[in-house]
Structure formats: C-alpha cells, structure tokens
Amino acid sequence: MRFDYIYDGDELSWSQLQPEENEDPDELYRYSRVLLVENPALFFTEKAKKGVFNYLSDEEYDVVLQRFKLISERIFCKKPRINIFKAFDLMMKLVLSGDLSATAGEEPSGHQPGPEEKLT
Numbered sequence: 001m002r003f004d005y006i007y008d009g010d011e012l013s014w015s016q017l018q019p020e021e022n023e024d025p026d027e028l029y030r031y032s033r034v035l036l037v038e039n040p041a042l043f044f045t046e047k048a049k050k051g052v053f054n055y056l057s058d059e060e061y062d063v064v065l066q067r068f069k070l071i072s073e074r075i076f077c078k079k080p081r082i083n084i085f086k087a088f089d090l091m092m093k094l095v096l097s098g099d100l101s102a103t104a105g106e107e108p109s110g111h112q113p114g115p116e117e118k119l120t
Contacts, residue, residue, distance in 0.1 A: 001028070001085070003092055012096040017089050032083040039080055041072035070094075 001023065005015035019025045044064075047053065053061055075090040076082055082090075 003089070005092075005096070007096060010098065012093055015089060015093055015096075017085050028085070032085050035084040036081040037084050037087050039072055039076040039078075039082075041068040041076070042080060044068045074099075 001017050001019055003015065004018045006013045019028055053064065056064065072078055074094050075087060
C-alpha cells in the first residue's frame with residue numbers, strides 16, 4: 001500500500017491509502033474488517049486507574065493526557081476501535097496538517113519505568 005496525497009505548502013488537502021498494483025483491493029478490504037486497533041486512550045485510562053503514571057507531576061500528567069485525548073478525538077473519533085488502515089491514514093493527516101498543538105509542551109521527566117510499567 002502507499003499513502004497518496006496532495007500537499008500544497010502548509011496544507012494537506014487530500015489523502016488516501018492506495019493499493020499497489022500487485023495488491024488485491026478486495027483482500028485489503030477484508031483485512032480492514034478484521035485488523036482493528038483499540039483506541040490507545042482506553043488503555044491509557046486503564047493504566048492511569050492502576051496508578052502507573054503516579055510518578056508524573058500534575059503538569060506532566062496533563063501533557064500526556066492531552067496527547068491521548070488528541071489521538072482519541074482526532075484519529076479514533078472517540079470510537080473504541082477502528083481498522084488499522086484508517087488509523088494510519090488519520091495519523092498521517094494529523095501529522096502532516098501540523099496541528100499537533102495538543103502535544104506541545106515538555107516531555108515528561110526522565111523517569112525510569114518501574115517493574116509494573118515494563119510489563120505493560
């Protein structure tokens with residue numbers, strides 16, 4: 001597959017995942033029906049409830065939370081799952097649009113993950 005697009009300076013005006021010549025569009029469609037990726041904000045919420053991010057300051061946690069909200073709203077449209085091809089397409093659009101303002105801010109501290117974080 002390839003990511004086809006029209007990018008005019010600062011703006012992505014159109015994009016679409018296109019099958020290569022040797023790929024069967026019907027087969028890719030079937031894959032798109034079963035290759036679903038869970039909204040990462042759901043897993044983030046589960047981990048937050050377990051206290052995995054307790055090492056972060058309130059400010060650092062808010063930065064990370066805003067990043068997952070952006071992913072949930074702009075890529076997953078608040079749905080619990082979408083197909084992997086759609087997720088890739090929407091991520092590319094988000095990055096190429098330059099509209100990553102919700103991800104601005106400093107990286108969380110140089111914390112070394114604890115054992116419970118390494119397991120997830």
